[in-house]
Amino acid sequence: MELAEQAEKLNRLVDESPQEAIRQALELSGSINIDMLKAAILVDAGGLLKDFDSVFKGVEIFRLVVGKCKENSELSYNLANGLHALALSTRYEGYSWYGITEKYRLEARQLYYKAAIDSEATHDTRSQSFTNLGNLLWSSYRWVEAYDFYSQALEENPENGVASSGALKMLRYALNQGLGDPGLVKSEIEHLADHVKQNIETIYSYSGEYGVNGITGEITDIRPVQKTEQVAHIDSYEGFVVKNNLTLSPTIHSHAHGSQYWDNINIASVVSTTGSGGSVPEIFAMVNVLKSEYILARQLLFDACHERFKETGNYNDTLDYACYGVNQSALALAQRSALDILDKIAVASLSYLGIDGAKGASMKTAWFKKVKKGQKSRELAPVIEEEVEKGNTALLAMTEISRDLSNEQGFLAIKQSSRNSSTHRFTVLHDMGLPHENGETGCVEHYRFQEFARESLQTLKLARAGVVYFVQMVLIRERRLSGERDGVSLPLFVPSHEYIRGREE
CATH class of the missing domain: 1.25.40 (Serine Threonine Protein Phosphatase 5, Tetratricopeptide repeat)
Known part of the structure; x- marks a missing residue:
């Protein structure tokens, strides 16, 4: 045969x-x-x-x-599918499943990402890789990142109904969590349901009859509505934000905005102890700083990529197609500023949870017990494990980001190494060519400008996801605590900074 x-x-x-x-x-x-x-x-x-x-x-x-x-991306994609299937074929017995399947899921995420960003791979392979990476991230409740990858899968193949069904599922989850503008989220869910129904053939080619039945069965209760493209009168910067889904908002999908304050994710309230003296808890200041630093990193990235910084220096040409100047340095600064936000999220999380050592915490190590000599896997610290086991899925998502950043096999490890390069050594960007070696001393590291810009954009998306997970983590915990407390419990609501300063619209 x-x-x-x-x-x-x-x-x-x-x-x-x-x-x-x-x-x-x-x-x-x-x-x-x-x-x-x-x-x-x-x-x-x-x-x-x-x-x-x-x-x-x-x-x-x-x-x-x-x-x-x-170097064959299609083979990497197939191996990733197998590793993902191994994880899903492992019996789920509570949180222990994440530890047992960590090595499979970690390697699978790296292989999916490798195939997804390979310029030599076919559009179908890249689209399917982004889709399956989204599916894998969703298995550990990394829904914001998953939504972003489903969106990128649709950019590679606009007829990918599996990706639109995944994006729809993420928005449904957000809606059930009380995150986002209900009207906007429901409207986008209806648009995505229409896209799914228009692309059954692609779903079949990607997932077979079993996949078609599963996906169509999940949307039988949704009224599909065709999306009409609306041209919004926005400037180039806001257009960049909307196009790349970079709004710091609980409504995580892209949309135009009617307010000048469209980065509006916030912690609404926390329960304060009677001994606090009425002062505003530190967590509100922390969220404000996280937001403002993210917004600045986003602006830096946009201005650097569009060469908006005025150049006043002249430089020696190193005859290797390297680019030097303030815009290149601003791009490196945007990337490491975005990654720095993740460390501050770790500090804020430990502080909020009342864990010692918060001041010196980092995203890579904050959540785990100290690793003993010869130990390969890392176990969650008792307080973190207890919070996760009580159902704090957003905290679980942050611990999983940490694993991808700190493990050599993690698909986010490249972000950590490029941040370390631009912070402690010398990052040089090239618009053409690329030296095979990192200089005579290893102190100079070389990257292609477009690839570095792409990874910086992905790092910014990661920082955005981290902020959303942090806010969600607080929301989940506050809901649980309010249900556990006996007697009268008074939440502390904090007024708008813009209102207090007289800048409210």
Whole structure:
């Protein structure tokens, strides 16, 4: 039988009888292409049945092939699918599932991201990689990041109904959490439902009949409404913010704004102790600083990418197509400023939770016990673990960001290394070419300007997600605490800074 015929037959069996598909796949042997088909069926059918052993066999085949062709993004994507399926095939028994599956999910996120940003990969591979990265992030409640990646998947393939269904799910979650403007969120959900129904064919090609049935079943209660493009009268900066979904707002999807204060995510109230003397808790000052520093980093990124800073220096040309000047330095500053926000989120979180050592906390280490010599995995500190086990999903999301930043295999590790470079060493950006070595001493690190700008944008999105998770973490905890307290409980509401200063619209 021809390979194409075998693939069609087995893929049909995956939907009709996954167990039989596994049995027949195990009998396959031959060329590398036969091995790839065998692995794909074992992963897909095994994933449907949550058959860990079958998925594991498929993963091992993919890993052998990827080892021979490390630069092939499609193979990396397939291996990531297998690792994700391994995690989902691991029995869920509360929070312990995250520790047991950490190594699978960590590697899968890195491989998905690698395939998603590979300029040599096809649009389909990049779109599917962004989509599945979003799915994987959602499994640990990183819904803001997931929404961003679903949006990027749609940029790669505007007909990707799996991505629009994922984005819809994230907005539904936000609505159920009481986050965002209900009217705006519901309207976008209806637009996304229409997009899903218009792209069933793509859903089938990406996810098969099982995927179609699952996705369409989730939106039967939504009235689909076609989206009409409205041209908003906004300046180039706000256009950049809306296009890239950078608004610091609980309504996380892109939309134009009627107010000059459109970065309006805030903590509404916290329960204050009677001994506080009526002073405003520090957490409000912390949120204000987090917001203002994010907004400044965003403005820096925009101005640097559009070369809006006036240049007053002249520089020696190093004859390697490097770019020097205040705009390049501003871009590096925007990137590290955005990453610095994550460390401040860690400080604010430990301070709010009443954990010692908050002042010196960092996003990479704040949540965990001290690692013992020879220990590879990191365990959550008792207070953090207790809060997560009580249902604080936003805190879980922040601990998972930390793992991706601090682990060499994490897909966010590159952001940490580039921040360290621009802070402690010398970052040089190039508009053409790129030296193979980082200079004579290793003190100068080279990046392509466009790639550095893209990663800086992603870092800004990450900082935005971190701020949203932090606010959500406080919201979840305050709701729980208010239900646990006996007697009279008086929440402390804080007035608008703009109102107090006489700048309210």
